[in-house]
Amino acid sequence: MLRLPAPVRGLGLSDAPRALELCGRDPITNVFVAARILEGGMAGGRNSVLGYERDGRIGLCWTSANVVPVELDEDMIEPLAAKVTKRRAWASSLFGPVDQVLPLWETLAPQWGPAREVRRNQPVLTMDLSPSLLGVGADPHVRPATVEETDLVVPAAAAMFTEEIGYPPYRGSDRAYRLSVGALVRAGRSLVRIEDGEVVFKADIGSVALGVAQVQGVWVHPRWRGRGVAVPAMAAVVEHILDHLAPTVTLYVNDFNGPALATYRHVGFVQTGTFATVLL
The missing domain is CATH 3.40.630.30 (Gcn5-related N-acetyltransferase (GNAT))
Incomplete structure (x- = not known):
């Protein structure tokens, strides 16, 4: 498991294998973040991935020009959103599973809103x-x-x-x-x-x-x-x-x-x- 001294922290290169394992729970949904990790997105101290762990449950959030949640439970949204807004004053978009993106946006909106557009129904085809x-x-x-x-x-x-x-x-x-x-x-x-x-x-x-x-x-x-x-x-x-x-x-x-x-x-x-x- 990822060793997080606090519920949310920026992850580094040593955390990449565990982060990829988490993405692998749903590789179709999480392919964007997994690809960014494989391309070096967790190297060089950039901490583009935030990790949450509590009671053996783990979630991630890619935080770069795009914000992309990975395997987030409902109680992970607020603490991760707080960390995202501390790290970034703005992003170009949020995208990912509808049941994670819309609650995350609801939490981020007071700092980052209003949105130019919210596309609530985008079929994932495979x-x-x-x-x-x-x-x-x-x-x-x-x-x-x-x-x-x-x-x-x-x-x-x-x-x-x-x-x-x-x-x-x-x-x-x-x-x-x-x-x-x-x-x-x-x-x-x-x-x-x-x-x-x-x-x-x-x-x-x-x-x-x-x-x-x-x-x-x-x-x-x-x-x-x-x-x-x-x-x-x-x-x-x-x-x-x-x-x-x-x-x-x-x-x-x-x-x-x-x-x-x-x-x-x-x-x-x-x-x-x-x-x-x-x-x-």
Whole structure:
């Protein structure tokens, strides 16, 4: 068990194995935090993870630009929220399981509110079968973007972000944003279909941990929507992940995005949970 001298403290590198074990109780739900830990999020004294332990029960909270709870019981919310607000004056969002995020936000809201938007019903969709076994063909033109194509991927990623969140991902210089997009490209985790020098489909594999890969940033160019691009393209993304990265694929989607929900269900995804996101 984690040795916590107080109910809540910042965790360090030595706590990483136990933190990953806790994430492993529900690897689909906790893949984002598990991936950040594996990428070094608990190294260097940054204490991006807060831990709570009492009476043999443990919960975690990722506290960086995003705040993400992990396996929190109701009585853990208030003391963790108090520690979060001491460490951070603001975050860009909270997201994760609806039954943890909404109570956490209720506690944080007096210090951080009001929210720009609260998305209370985001189906978590998952699949571990090849779409081809379900009769869904994959688009052969979908592939990992190359480093030389980063200049094409950046505007597509920015367009997706703006549509999804409601404001652009950067103001002024795009240098920091290009670095984050470029990191995904260099890792082979930005999958694209490119036609005539333009990205017409893009999906990112944002987190990989504990046998699970989480897809994010799915986008079809507006001129290509309604032309049957999305289903085979997403099937290709799933096939790539199952062949190269993880045996389980997951993502979460806004309940009001009917076309996206229809696409994912056509490919073979089924709902395994519900997230909520608070945008600040």
